[in-house]
Structures are given as structure tokens and as C-alpha cells.
Amino acid sequence: MAGFAVKNLQIAVANLNPNRMNKFFTRTKLIMIGFCMSTFSVYAQKTVLPKQTDRWAIQPNGSITWAINNTVPHTDHIEMAGEKVAIWVEYGLDSIKRSKISRTVVFPTFRMLPDGTRTHISYSFQDNELPRFYVNKRLLDFGTAKSSKSGSLGYSIKKINHKGIMRVSAETGSPVLATIERSFFPSVDQPMAIERFVFTNVTATDLPIAMEYLKREVKTDPSRSKVQEHSVIMGTVGDGNTVVKPGQSVSFTVYYLATDHPDQLPVINADAEEQKRVARINEIQAPLKLETPDQVLNTAFEFAKLRATESIYKTKGGYMHGPGGLAYYAAIWANDQAEYINPYFAFSGDRIGHLSAMNAYAWFAKYMNPDYKAIPSSIVAEGDAVWKGAGDRGDQAMIAYGASRYALATGNIDSARKLWPLIEWCLEYSKRKMNVEGVVTSDRDELEGRFPAGKANLSTNTLYYDALRSAVLLGQALNKPKSQTEAYRKEADALRINMEKYFGGNVEGFETYKYYEGNDVLRAWICLPLTMGIFDRKQGTVDALFSPRLWTADGLATQAGKETFWDRSTLYALRGVLQAGETEKAMDFIKYYSRRRLLGDHVPYPVEAYPEGNQRHLSAESGLYCRIFTEGLFGMRPIGFRSFECTPRMPAEWNNMALRNIHSFGNVFDLEVARTAKGKLMITIKKDGKDYKYQVKEGAMQVIKL
Numbered sequence: 001m002a003g004f005a006v007k008n009l010q011i012a013v014a015n016l017n018p019n020r021m022n023k024f025f026t027r028t029k030l031i032m033i034g035f036c037m038s039t040f041s042v043y044a045q046k047t048v049l050p051k052q053t054d055r056w057a058i059q060p061n062g063s064i065t066w067a068i069n070n071t072v073p074h075t076d077h078i079e080m081a082g083e084k085v086a087i088w089v090e091y092g093l094d095s096i097k098r099s100k101i102s103r104t105v106v107f108p109t110f111r112m113l114p115d116g117t118r119t120h121i122s123y124s125f126q127d128n129e130l131p132r133f134y135v136n137k138r139l140l141d142f143g144t145a146k147s148s149k150s151g152s153l154g155y156s157i158k159k160i161n162h163k164g165i166m167r168v169s170a171e172t173g174s175p176v177l178a179t180i181e182r183s184f185f186p187s188v189d190q191p192m193a194i195e196r197f198v199f200t201n202v203t204a205t206d207l208p209i210a211m212e213y214l215k216r217e218v219k220t221d222p223s224r225s226k227v228q229e230h231s232v233i234m235g236t237v238g239d240g241n242t243v244v245k246p247g248q249s250v251s252f253t254v255y256y257l258a259t260d261h262p263d264q265l266p267v268i269n270a271d272a273e274e275q276k277r278v279a280r281i282n283e284i285q286a287p288l289k290l291e292t293p294d295q296v297l298n299t300a301f302e303f304a305k306l307r308a309t310e311s312i313y314k315t316k317g318g319y320m321h322g323p324g325g326l327a328y329y330a331a332i333w334a335n336d337q338a339e340y341i342n343p344y345f346a347f348s349g350d351r352i353g354h355l356s357a358m359n360a361y362a363w364f365a366k367y368m369n370p371d372y373k374a375i376p377s378s379i380v381a382e383g384d385a386v387w388k389g390a391g392d393r394g395d396q397a398m399i400a401y402g403a404s405r406y407a408l409a410t411g412n413i414d415s416a417r418k419l420w421p422l423i424e425w426c427l428e429y430s431k432r433k434m435n436v437e438g439v440v441t442s443d444r445d446e447l448e449g450r451f452p453a454g455k456a457n458l459s460t461n462t463l464y465y466d467a468l469r470s471a472v473l474l475g476q477a478l479n480k481p482k483s484q485t486e487a488y489r490k491e492a493d494a495l496r497i498n499m500e501k502y503f504g505g506n507v508e509g510f511e512t513y514k515y516y517e518g519n520d521v522l523r524a525w526i527c528l529p530l531t532m533g534i535f536d537r538k539q540g541t542v543d544a545l546f547s548p549r550l551w552t553a554d555g556l557a558t559q560a561g562k563e564t565f566w567d568r569s570t571l572y573a574l575r576g577v578l579q580a581g582e583t584e585k586a587m588d589f590i591k592y593y594s595r596r597r598l599l600g601d602h603v604p605y606p607v608e609a610y611p612e613g614n615q616r617h618l619s620a621e622s623g624l625y626c627r628i629f630t631e632g633l634f635g636m637r638p639i640g641f642r643s644f645e646c647t648p649r650m651p652a653e654w655n656n657m658a659l660r661n662i663h664s665f666g667n668v669f670d671l672e673v674a675r676t677a678k679g680k681l682m683i684t685i686k687k688d689g690k691d692y693k694y695q696v697k698e699g700a701m702q703v704i705k706l
Contacts, residue, residue: 047551049592054599056162058299063163064604072097076602078166079307079324079617082186082277083314084109086324087193087256089166089184097145099157101168102126103184105193107258108313108322108329108382111226115385117378120329121220121258123232130254131214131236135177135199136207147174155180162604164281164306165274176202178209178244188276189314192257196270199251201244210241211252217262231262237270284309287349289660290629293653300594300604301629304622307605308341309350311619317383318359319352325608325616331380331387332360334395335446336620338402339463340568344623346409346638347630349663358415361403365422372429375399391443392433394460398446400426401463404470408477408638411666416478416641423471430464431491438498440464445525447566450612451559454516458503461495462528468492469532473639499529500536508549508560511540522549522560524569530576531631538580545573546585554610555593566609571624578632581699583649590628634659634671635701642666646694647701648673648681667706 055071056064075092086106093099106122113119133140139152146154153172161167168182183196201207215235222229237253244250253270290301312321315330322329323336332338337360345353363383367375376386377395400423407416407423433440435456442460445453453459468488475485503513508522515523522544530541544550549560555570557563570593577586598604606625607615630636634657635647642665650657650673658672670686676695683702685692694702 047546047548049588050553052592052595052600054595055601056599056603058295058599059161061163062299062302063161064299064303064599065159065161067159068093068097068157074601075100077614078162078604079311079326080164080166080184080186081311081313081324081619082188082190082280083312083319084189084191085186085193085258086311086329087184087186088326091160091166091168093157097156098143099145099155099170100127100143103193103195103256104326105232105256106324106326106329107191107230107232109315110191110220110230110258110260111330111381112220112224113226115226115381117331117380117387118327119226119381121230121232122326123218123256125234125256129216129234131212131239133197133212133252134208134210134241135172136209140172147172153177163303164310165277177207178202183274185274185277187273188280190257190266190273191259192255192268192273194270194273195254195256196274197252197254198249199244200249201246204246206246207244208241209244209250211236211239213239214254228260230258230260232256232258233262233265237268280310281306284348284350287661287663288347288626288630289658291656291658291660293656294591296591296595296598297629300598301626303598303604304606304625305348306622307617307619308344308622308626309348309353312352312356315382317363317379319356320359320382321353321356321619323608323618323620325613325618327613327616328618330382331378332363333378334364334375334393334398335377336618338364338395339398340402340620341623342402343405343409344626344630346406347626347636347662347664349661349668354410357406358418361399361406361419361422364399365425368422368425372425372432374429375426390448393444393446393448394440394442394457394463396426396429397440397442397460397463397467399423400430400467400471404467404474405638408470408474408640409636409644409664411641411664413478413641416474420474420478420480423467423474427464427467427471427488430460430467437502438494439502440495446568447558450564451523452516452519454518456502457516457525458499458513458523459515459525459528461499461503462532462534465492465495465499465534466532468495470638477641496534499534504537506540507544510544510547512537512544513541522547524550524556524558524566524573527556527569527573527576530580531572533579533637535580538582542577542580542582542585545577546589551589554596564609564611567606567621568608568624571606571621571628575624575628575632578628578649579635579647581649583651586632586649587651630659633657634673636671638665639703640665640705643703643705645701646671646683646704647699648683648696649699650675650681665706669706 056066072093073095077090079088088104090102104124108120110121127142141152142155144154145156157170159169166184170180179200181198186193199209218232220230242250311324313330321337342357345357363379374392376388378387403419403423407419430440435441439456441456445457445459469492471488472485505514513526554565574590605617606621608618637645655675660670672684674682683694696702
């Protein structure tokens with residue numbers, strides 16, 4: 001390009017007459033200076049991360065609390081889930097601290113017709129629908145922060161706390177008569193959500209406190225109800241009047257449940273339901289403990305584990321992990337489940353997580369066919385219907401990538417044998433979709449046409465490439481014919497070369513990737529090759545990802561110049577930049593992102609997208625967050641049923657980090673990394689009371705065999 005420009009400049013100069021020479025050189029000099037400055041500015045610009053002000057604070061028990069003070073107005077929402085229910089709580093206070101809480105309760109296994117993705121039943125309940133409460137014979141008014149002269153008592157929220165149960169601490173009366181703690185949580189195994197009210201008498205005298213009896217039933221339209229009409233019931237437990245001694249408490253319960261037998265309601269024990277919820281939270285959080293010097297990262301990891309794992313629904317089609325967000329339940333997707341979350345479950349140690357992973361792959365396997373027609377993108381309505389409205393989104397590459405990584409990391413040969421035919425089929429499907437340039441074509445990508453993806457996109461191809469690499473390793477572990485695994489190896493090598501030719505290029509001044517042929521605007525998914533171990537364009541890609549063209553206050557813009565963001569690409573990018581060895585740069589952005597999602601204005605989990613979905617806490621994104629650490633920070637890449645590559649990326653300011661109680665590769669073990677006096681890293685595997693040590697240079701890979 002430079003030689004071409006010089007040659008044309010010489011021709012132009014030769015054709016100029018002497019009187020115009022000075023004007024030409026002056027004008028040319030200004031043009032060239034402007035060109036150089038604009039080109040330099042693309043590379044010179046750096047993203048300056050904005051200073052963050054925390055709304056929430058981490059507590060000693062690992063929860064987070066918002067102490068209200070004067071930090072109003074503010075609204076937010078959170079979702080919690082059990083096997084048969086999800087509860088979405090939207091909460092907030094206005095400028096004079098009047099509170100408003102709305103709860104939407106979703107019942108994934110109670111369906112309407114016709115079958116579809118969103119045909120579960122759900123109902124919303126507002127504060128003004130609650131039973132009436134009386135304190136000292138005065139009506140409690142949830143809609144005002146101050147007591148009124150007419151006799152009603154105000155309700156003043158002091159703090160809100162999250163850790164799998166949403167707890168709202170408030171006071172009523174002036175002077176204060178009672179404190180009130182409201183708790184919102186889903187039942188672990190029943191189609192029911194619970195809201196508990198615990199009143200504590202803070203006066204020096206006896207205090208009468210009462211809740212009125214309430215039972216309200218709604219029946220669905222029988223002509224549209226699946227199997228039979230469904231009932232949704234809001235009711236009370238513990239209603240009546242109680243005289244509470246000074247310093248003592250009384251509790252009341254409001255439940256929200258669905259049933260097909262309203263005349264046979266279960267006995268509702270709110271204490272027992274809360275204990276089961278706490279036990280399930282502890283069960284999810286006990287394995288896979290992240291230990292770093294950074295409390296925010298450790299806590300965000302714990303919250304992400306919870307959201308990633310709680311959102312599994314027990315359906316007639318087996319356990320199905322569902323994204324949630326008031327839209328996606330009792331169903332599975334090739335991206336959210338097969339690609340994002342299931343490889344995380346291989347490390348999580350959660351029994352139900354493993355059941356849901358194997359069930360998801362089993363459902364996709366039912367749609368294999370000899371004609372190699374695409375597997376549906378989504379299987380919905382407990383397995384009774386499918387969705388394939390976006391055509392082939394590269395779903396087979398997603399499934400093969402996730403299933404092969406899951407099979408290796410789980411370390412269960414029986415599971416791997418069950419998954420192998422599905423992996424084989426999906427790889428063959430993708431091979432048959434190759435174009436003349438040697439890359440895989442697909443109708444869309446996982447964004448389903450929201451943004452252009454061309455006839456062949458980088459996402460589908462990188463997933464297929466990594467699936468081939470994993471299939472080589474998995475096939476060897478299963479003693480498959482060498483001819484088959486060697487064929488996969490050659491296909492992966494050829495695809496990598498073809499991907500560089502087809503997608504590699506200069507986009508907006510960065511030596512990175514065109515997301516599809518003809519693409520000339522930076523896209524977030526250029527991060528994907530880094531997560532698959534392709535570092536040929538590492539520097540240009542990392543520079544582009546963290547440039548002002550892509551990085552926004554909420555992570556990566558889906559496309560440069562657009563406000564739309566999807567956390568999934570940000571989470572892939574943060575992992576990929578770590579894998580590429582850009583540890584210090586990656587950690588700055590990981591710390592920023594984690595603090596914003598855990599302690600900022602919308603907490604406490606990674607989100608789906610904006611503006612679509614209003615930043616719903618879809619659960620698979622939390623699995624991607626955890627994978628930043630398992631695969632990025634600790635560099636764990638499965639290569640066999642009992643072995644993995646470990647390339648730790650420890651920040652310079654840390655001396656130690658660990659992942660404890662890892663349930664993977666058929667073992668339970670700890671992985672510690674410590675900096676040695678000689679500037680190297682000591683990797684220690686703790687298993688069965690023994691220590692296995694490996695010393696490596698910074699950035700070096702160590703094969704770990706368990």
C-alpha cells in the first residue's frame with residue numbers, strides 16, 4: 001500500500017508545472033499529516049475505565065447489602081429459582097423513599113396451548129394486593145415512608161440484602177414500634193414462592209400485631225390450558241392477631257403457588273421452605289471455591305455459581321437448565337445450555353447440574369437424522385415442541401464444542417460414550433456445510449439476525465475448530481480408530497488456515513478479524529479465536545476489544561458505534577484475553593466488570609443484554625463468568641478423562657490464588673498457584689491428603705495428570 005501511494009505521488013508530481021509545485025506539496029503534506037494522525041489516533045486511544053461508586057457492600061457472611069441512606073431514587077430487579085418455580089422481584093424507592101415491590105412468579109411446568117417457548121403461566125403481584133397488616137391496631141401502609149395523621153403507619157426501608165434470598169429490612173411507626181424483615185425466595189422443589197414477614201417489637205411494652213386472612217385464586221382459560229385448567233393461588237399462613245412481648249418476634253407468610261388440584265393444597269411450612277432454600281444455596285456454593293486476594297472477585301464468583309446452578313427446572317422431560325428472564329423456562333438451547341453452561345457444570349460438582357447437562361445433550365441427540373438436517377436451535381415446552389425460527393445458527397458447532405469439552409472435563413467414560421455419537425454427527429454436519437473457501441456456513445449466529453453475520457461467520461467456525469480439537473482428545477480417550485482422530489486433527493489444522501484467510505484482516509485500523517465476509521466494522525465476537533487458543537492476531541484483537549470503539553461502561557458493544565451489548569461476548573473476551581497472556585490488561589477490565597455487576601446499580605449477577613431484555617439475569621451468562629476463572633485465570637483445558645493443561649495467569653500484584661474442592665476429571669482436588677522466590681509459579685494439586693507440585697515459568701503450560 002505504501003509503495004502504491006509513493007508511485008502515484010511521483011506520477012502526480014511529474015505532471016505538475018513549476019508554478020503549481022509549491023501549492024501541491026503544501027496540500028499533500030497536510031493530507032498526509034492528517035492521514036497519519038487519524039491512523040495514529042486509532043491505536044493511541046485507550047479506554048479509560050470510569051471510576052465506580054458502589055451502591056452495595058459485601059458482608060462478612062458473603063452476602064451484599066444496600067444501606068439506603070440518601071441513595072435514592074433507585075430501582076432494580078432480581079430473579080431466583082427452584083425446580084418448579086422462578087420469582088422475579090422488581091424493587092425500588094422513589095426520591096422520598098416510598099417503596100414499591102412487584103413480584104412476578106413463573107411456573108415453568110404449568111403450560112398453556114399452543115406449545116411454545118413462552119407458554120408457561122406467570123402472574124404478577126403488587127404490594128397493594130397483600131393482606132392488610134396492623135401494628136398496635138393501626139394499618140401498615142407499604143406505600144408511604146411516613147406515618148400519617150389519619151392513623152396509618154408508614155413503612156421505611158433501611159436496607160436490602162441478597163444471597164439467594166432477598167431480605168428487606170424496614171421499620172414502622174414514629175417513634176419506631178417494630179422492625180420488619182421481609183424475605184423473598186423460591187421453594188426448592190415445589191411450584192411455590194414464599195414471602196415472609198417477621199415483625200420484632202422494639203418497644204418496652206406488649207405490642208399487638210396482626211395479619212388478615214387472604215386467599216385468592218385465579219384459574220386459567222380451560223380451552224387454552226394444557227392437560228387441564230391451572231390454578232394460581234395467593235394465600236396466607238399464620239394470619240390472625242398476636243400480642244408480641246418486648247424484644248420478641250412474630251412471623252407471617254404469604255405464598256404464591258400453582259396447582260391443578262386447588263382442593264388438595266399442601267401444608268405450607270415457611271420455616272422448612274427457607275431452611276431447604278438455604279441448604280440448596282450452600283450445596284451449590286460448597287464446591288469450586290475461588291480464593292484470591294480480591295474479595296470482589298471471590299464474592300462475584302460465588303454469586304455467579306448460584307445463579308448458574310439454581311435455574312434448573314424439573315420437567316416431565318427431565319431436568320432442564322433454563323435461562324429464565326420471564327421468558328425461557330422448561331426448555332434448552334444449543335448456545336445457552338450446550339455451549340455456555342454445560343462445560344461449567346463439568347467443574348461445578350453439582351449433581352443436578354450434571355443431570356441437566358446430560359439431559360440437554362440427550363434431547364438434542366433425538367433430532368439426529370441420516371439426511372443431516374439441522375438439529376433445532378431450541379427444544380421447548382418440556383420437550384413437546386421445538387424452535388428453529390432462525391434456521392441454522394451454527395447450533396451443531398455449539399453442541400459439538402460444548403459436549404466434547406463437557407465429556408473430557410467430567411471424566412466419566414460412560415457419559416462420554418453416550419455423548420460421542422452426538423459429537424460425531426454434529427462434526428459431520430458442520431463438515432458438510434463447508435464452502436469453497438473451506439469455512440463453515442450457517443444461516444445466522446447466536447444473535448439470530450439481530451446483527452449481520454453473512455453466509456459464514458467467525459463464531460460458528462471457531463466453535464467448530466475447537467470441537468474438532470476436543471474430539472481428537474476425546475476419541476483417543478475412548479480408543480476410537482486412529483484414522484478417525486487423525487482426520488479430525490487434519491480438518492482442524494486446515495480450518496485454522498482457512499479461517500485466517502477468510503476472516504483475518506484489518507478492521508478500523510486493527511489487525512484482527514472480519515466477523516463475516518465484507519464486514520468492515522468491529523464486532524465483539526472477534527474475541528472468540530483467543531478462547532480457542534488461536535493467538536495469530538492477538539495484539540490487534542486485544543487492542544480492538546479494549547479500544548473506545550468496542551468497550552463501553554457495560555462491557556463490549558456488540559458492534560462498534562451501537563449501544564447494544566450482550567454480556568456473553570464480554571465474558572468470552574475477558575476469558576480469551578487471559579488465555580492470550582495479557583493478564584494485567586485483562587484483570588483491570590475483569591475487576592471493573594465484576595465490581596459493576598456485583599456492587600453497582602444492577603446486581604448481583606452477569607446479565608443478558610441491553611436494550612433488549614432490560615439486562616435480565618439470564619443464568620447461563622453466570623456460567624460464562626465462572627469460566628473466566630477456571631479456563632482463563634487458572635488456564636484449565638481438558639485433554640483427557642484424568643488430565644488437563646494448566647496455564648495459570650496470576651496477576652503481578654498477587655502471590656497466591658486457588659480453586660478448591662474442584663469436582664472434575666473423575667476426582668475432587670484443590671488447585672493452588674503461588675509465586676516462588678525465583679519469580680516462577682508453583683502449581684500444587686492437593687488430592688487425597690497428598691500434594692503434587694509443579695514449578696513453571698510465568699506463562700508456561702503444565703500438563704496435570706490426576
